[in-house]
Amino acid sequence: xxxxxxxxxxxxxxxxxxxxxxxxxxxxxxxxxxxxxxxxxxxxxxxxxxxxxxxxxxxxxxxxxxxxxxxxxxxxxxxxxxxxxxxxxxxxxxxxxxxxxxxxxxxxxxxxxxxxxxxxxxxxxxxxxxxxxxxxxxxxxxxxxxxxxxxxxxxxxxxxxxxxxxxxxxxxxxxxxxxxxxxxxxxxxxxxxxxxxxxxxxxxxxxxxxxxxxxxxxxxxxxxxxxxxxxxxxxxxxxxxxxxxxxxxxxxxxxxx
Ligand SMILES: O=C(O)[C@H](O)[C@@H](O)[C@H](O)[C@H](O)COP(=O)(O)O
Numbered sequence: 001x002x003x004x005x006x007x008x009x010x011x012x013x014x015x016x017x018x019x020x021x022x023x024x025x026x027x028x029x030x031x032x033x034x035x036x037x038x039x040x041x042x043x044x045x046x047x048x049x050x051x052x053x054x055x056x057x058x059x060x061x062x063x064x065x066x067x068x069x070x071x072x073x074x075x076x077x078x079x080x081x082x083x084x085x086x087x088x089x090x091x092x093x094x095x096x097x098x099x100x101x102x103x104x105x106x107x108x109x110x111x112x113x114x115x116x117x118x119x120x121x122x123x124x125x126x127x128x129x130x131x132x133x134x135x136x137x138x139x140x141x142x143x144x145x146x147x148x149x150x151x152x153x154x155x156x157x158x159x160x161x162x163x164x165x166x167x168x169x170x171x172x173x174x175x176x177x178x179x180x181x182x183x184x185x186x187x188x189x190x191x192x193x194x195x196x197x198x199x200x201x202x203x204x205x206x207x208x209x210x211x212x213x214x215x216x217x218x219x220x221x222x223x224x225x226x227x228x229x230x231x232x233x234x235x236x237x238x239x240x241x242x243x244x245x246x247x248x249x250x251x252x253x254x255x256x257x
Pocket of ligand 1: 044045046047048075076077087155156157158162163164165188
């Protein structure tokens with residue numbers, strides 16, 4: 001399994017963090033569109049989507065090869081697509097409806113499972129969708145493992161140290177065989193969710209974890225002490241695992257860290 005050491009950059013403001021995230025994403029878009037004609041991007045929920053709005057600036061809007069983007073979710077709440085808690089809805093409303101990514105390249109969870117609250121079915125069908133795209137070579141595979149390798153994942157962390165829907169003390173963090181798993185008693189509401197498993201998350205070429213605000217500062221400090229009880233401390237990547245923090249989120253890191 002990939003084991004790159006996590007890096008970090010601390011930004012003075014959220015605005016600077018968002019600008020840097022847009023620049024990072026645009027640079028990787030250029031790289032992967034040139035190398036393989038596709039750019040596979042994995043989103044999470046939470047505040048992340050609002051920070052992506054810098055990509056709507058004309059300099060990016062006009063230069064990015066949006067038609068080559070393929071969009072996935074590292075985790076999704078199993079609620080109807082139009083529910084206020086849906087990560088799909090959040091991303092569509094805040095970002096995806098404003099850029100020319102073909103709708104066929106946006107891979108939401110199965111609509112019926114979402115409407116019925118069928119987390120197990122949603123996880124099964126999302127895994128099937130990922131495997132189909134691996135067979136079509138839209139998603140690469142990680143070395144010889146056959147695991148999907150996404151180009152860029154944009155992640156967030158909760159104050160308890162969860163990432164995606166992998167929560168401390170819940171067994172999903174140990175899942176190694178499946179690509180996608182599910183939880184029906186998530187400590188963060190809503191309770192039913194699907195999530196990529198840790199091996200899939202860590203196979204990605206680039207993982208950018210963006211964390212702002214003081215509520216996450218204790219968890220950030222524990223992650224950088226390598227406290228692996230926190231799922232987010234286990235984040236690596238094939239090429240780069242980078243943490244973008246604002247000053248408040250970084251405020252409990254030891255001086256000089
Ligand atoms: O759907 C979700 O709940 C998530 O994808 C989750 O993993 C999120 O990324 C973190 O909880 C950070 O959320 P905030 O950005 O809101 O702190």
